[in-house]
Amino acid sequence: xxxxxxxxxxxxxxxxxxxxxxxxxxxxxxxxxxxxxxxxxxxxxxxxxxxxxxxxxxxxxxxxxxxxxxxxxxxxxxxxxxxxxxxxxxxxxxxxxxxxxxxxxxxxxxxxxxxxxxxxxxxxxxxxxxxxxxxxxxxxxxxxxxxxxxxxxxxxxxxxxxxxxxxxxxxxxxxxxxxxxxxxxxxxxxxxxxxxxxxxxxxxxxxxxxxxxxxxxxxxxxxxxxxxxxxxxxxxxxxxxxxxxxxxxxxxxxxxxxxxxxxxxxxxxxxxxxxxxxxxxxx
Numbered sequence: 001x002x003x004x005x006x007x008x009x010x011x012x013x014x015x016x017x018x019x020x021x022x023x024x025x026x027x028x029x030x031x032x033x034x035x036x037x038x039x040x041x042x043x044x045x046x047x048x049x050x051x052x053x054x055x056x057x058x059x060x061x062x063x064x065x066x067x068x069x070x071x072x073x074x075x076x077x078x079x080x081x082x083x084x085x086x087x088x089x090x091x092x093x094x095x096x097x098x099x100x101x102x103x104x105x106x107x108x109x110x111x112x113x114x115x116x117x118x119x120x121x122x123x124x125x126x127x128x129x130x131x132x133x134x135x136x137x138x139x140x141x142x143x144x145x146x147x148x149x150x151x152x153x154x155x156x157x158x159x160x161x162x163x164x165x166x167x168x169x170x171x172x173x174x175x176x177x178x179x180x181x182x183x184x185x186x187x188x189x190x191x192x193x194x195x196x197x198x199x200x201x202x203x204x205x206x207x208x209x210x211x212x213x214x215x216x217x218x219x220x221x222x223x224x225x226x227x228x229x230x231x232x233x234x235x236x237x238x239x240x241x242x243x244x245x246x247x248x249x250x251x252x253x254x255x256x257x258x259x260x261x262x263x264x265x266x267x268x269x270x271x272x273x274x275x276x277x278x279x280x281x282x283x
Contacts, residue, residue: 011280012141012142013140013141013226014137014138014139015137015138015140015223015225016072016136016137016138016225017179017213017222018082018136018220022219023220041070044225047085062115063092063122067086067087068084068087071085072085074176074221074223081220084136085136085137089135090135092122092123092126093135094139095111095123098110101141136216142229142276142279143276144224144229146202146269147205148209149224150185151186151213151224152175152182152185152222153245154244154245156175156176156177157174157175157244158175159171159173159238162230170230170231173225174226176221177222178219179217179222180218182213183213186206186210190203192251193206195255197254233276237272243269246265247265250266
């Protein structure tokens with residue numbers, strides 16, 4: 001069995017918000033300012049490896065006992081931006097999502113009912129004292145939700161094919177955009193979708209993402225990261241993946257009433273993500 005430190009946890013994408021230091025109250029602001037100066041800050045893979053390590057004990061630890069004091073840090077235009085991990089809060093929320101995704105027998109095998117019940121009780125007690133808590137990171141397994149692509153544009157796409165090999169740097173595909181742009185695109189997308197179709201999951205999902213973005217400082221940065229999904233897409237397909245452009249084209253086509261072009265854009269998205277859906281089914 002490989003060491004936990006060498007394992008790349010696959011097939012999850014992330015939507016992250018990086019807030020400027022000014023958004024945090026003292027003494028948290030000073031803590032993050034000191035943290036940002038550390039030369040040994042953990043990476044994206046470090047966060048995933050720590051999460052995996054909690055699942056190895058028997059019984060597994062679905063939610064960390066203590067909240068993480070780590071974060072991702074970005075510098076932009078001379079301003080430090082911080083995205084706290086908040087792994088305990090996200091663990092509780094992921095536990096609820098897991099119960100909806102897995103059939104009961106498989107769920108019980110992965111996380112025994114007693115473990116889930118204790119975690120649920122802990123979350124309810126914690127939430128009573130922290131009713132306004134929200135994560136800085138959202139996670140989606142086996143997919144990038146279409147609503148996430150609405151927040152970004154193809155011009156903001158960053159692709160690095162990596163250095164190849166199991167132990168070398170993996171590929172990276174991500175988008176970063178200012179919060180004001182992300183909110184503006186949500187508003188425009190919602191107007192178009194509501195004029196073009198009835199209420200449904202796509203509109204509901206975009207409303208939900210928009211409300212979440214409103215919780216953060218207006219000078220924040222929003223990052224859509226393919227994360228481990230880069231391992232589910234063949235290299236050639238990954239390099240040619242311009243899903244944000246397809247979503248933008250589809251929404252614009254709906255806005256002007258061009259159903260044919262909108263359908264073609266949606267068809268490209270469906271075909272591109274078919275291999276990921278097939279891989280999920282195989283697992």
